[in-house]
Amino acid sequence: MRKPCWGLLLLLAAAPAWAQAWQVDYAHSTLAFTNAYQTVEYTGQFRRFTAAIDYDPADLAQAKFDVTVDIASLDTHMAERDHAALGADFLDAAKFPKARFVTTAFHESANGEVLADGTLTLRGITKPVTLTVKFVPHGTSATLDVTAQLKRLDFGIGAGQWADPSMIGDGVTVHGHLVLRAGH
Amino acid sequence: MPLRSTDAGWGALVRAFHWLIALMILVQAIIGLSMVGMGVTPAKVRVFALHKSIGMTILALVLLRIAWRSSERRPVDPPAMPRWQRRAARAVHLALYGLILAIPCSGWWFNSASGAPLVWFGWLRLPGLGGYDPFWKPRALLLHQSLVALLAALLVLHVGAALWHHFRQRDDVLRRMLRGAPKQHGGA
Secondary structure, X not given: OHHHHHHHHHHHHHHHHHHHEEEEOHHHOEEEEEEEEOOEEEEEEEOOEEEEEEOOOOOHHHOEEEEEEEHHHEEOOOHHHHHHHHOOOOOOOOOOOEEEEEEEEEEEOOOOOEEEEEEXXXXXXXXXXXXXXXXXXXXXXXXXXXXXXXXXXHHOOOOHHHOOOOOEOOEEEEEEEXXXXXXX | OOOOOOOOOOOHHHHHHHHHHHHXXXXXXXXXXXXXXXXXXXXXXXXXXXXXXXHHHHHHHHHHHHHHXXXXXXXXXXXXXXXXXXXXXXXXXXXXXXXXXXXXXXXXXXXXXXXXXXXEOOOEEOOOOOOOOOOHHHHHHHHHHHHHHHHHHHHHHHHHHHHHHHHHHOOOOOHHHHOOOOHHHOOO
């Protein structure tokens, strides 16, 4: 009975690694956000980002997200707004070309939602941010929807003369929609 | 002071519409000409928002004014006025009405094509006339500016004619827009 036991152990040891690591299908994934300008909502997205996703809903202790965003890939569907938002008063893409979010711990809330605590470094400022995680497996692929509420002024985006939240809303809702393929 | 117009003079409401809209157009011209050169600052955003809000107010007032005028008589022209002058005056007045309707609409269109929000005095959100469109944006602006230039030219005629009536012809044309019906004709 010894040999089958070893085989089973090997399989168990290998299985989590196989099940957790995902490849992101970037062509079908989006990293979008919503903010308000003069109280009117608009949406934007970052066209280029990389995400390392290790996630098994049955093993949250091993889960990890590491996302790097190319700030200059901002697209708010309006060239003038993109140009202004990337300037020194706002995202300052020349000085801070990347934003990065790394999870620190996953846990389930009282109502069964999965929450991912992490740190977001944006415009050179690092703050704790919590994502709400919705993971839906479909065989060898899966969709991962994450949302987070940020405050732009926490990260010094449009601080100073543009700080008035009635002109540019302080609250920013981030929504990531990732299509995942089983990795190896 | 009668609210309605009579054969002898304009009613209080027509005069209120005329002078209120005239004042707002003057304010719009001053704001509009000074705001375009401003750098991108919150002050510029506020000044643009004010220009848009006043423009939408003018549009609403002009629509109300047309609705009111449609139920009003117009005072009779001075008897000495030749036919061509009556026709020219009517044509200029009609064109002025067309322009003070078209100018706010072209501004509204330009704002929409720019993808900019339109919130009337920070309080009432108005819909866009079509969405953000980089192709039509500069064309809408050119239309807005051209219509304003045309309005300025017609106002030279309009104001010039009013002053000519008052100081050269010494008739009641300007006075009845300022004070309504002259006293000697009675109030009706």
